[in-house]
């Protein structure tokens with residue numbers, strides 16, 4: 001099964017509540033562990049930026065579930081690639097909260113200081129998500 005990586009961004013829906021993030025992470029980590037999907041999710045109380053990696057089938061199935069989730073809207077794929085190795089082995093879904101999104105960190109990957117993944121190149125989003133690995137612990141779920 002080929003390895004693939006998908007990166008998308010989205011915006012919270014009007015019905016989104018702060019508690020939803022815990023629920024999203026619990027479900028994501030449970031399902032992803034079962035399906036050998038790994039990745040990273042970043043959230044700043046307005047936008048999501050997420051990387052999913054795994055088999056082509058598993059990544060696409062997961063993305064289809066995510067597309068139908070009413071908790072977010074305006075879901076835009078930023079990057080989709082066949083890859084030779086995973087970047088997030090060990091992260092059933094890493095989570096980077098807003099507190100780590102400093103101005104300097106955001107400026108490194110985009111033209112503006114506020115986090116807005118819709119204005120980012122797919123490759124910048126990939127590099128930004130990769131850098132998050134250094135800021136969040138592996139196995140957050142345990």
Ligand SMILES: Cc1cc2nc3c(=O)[nH]c(=O)nc-3n(C[C@H](O)[C@H](O)[C@H](O)COP(=O)(O)O)c2cc1C
Nearest residue numbers: 024027028031032048050062065066069071072093
């Ligand atoms: C921003 C966001 C990220 C999500 N990430 C994942 C994910 O990585 N894996 C996953 O299985 N579900 C994820 N979900 C949840 C799915 O949209 C969906 O609720 C879930 O796959 C349904 O699982 P269930 O059929 O076991 O209830 C995410 C939802 C949102 C809003």
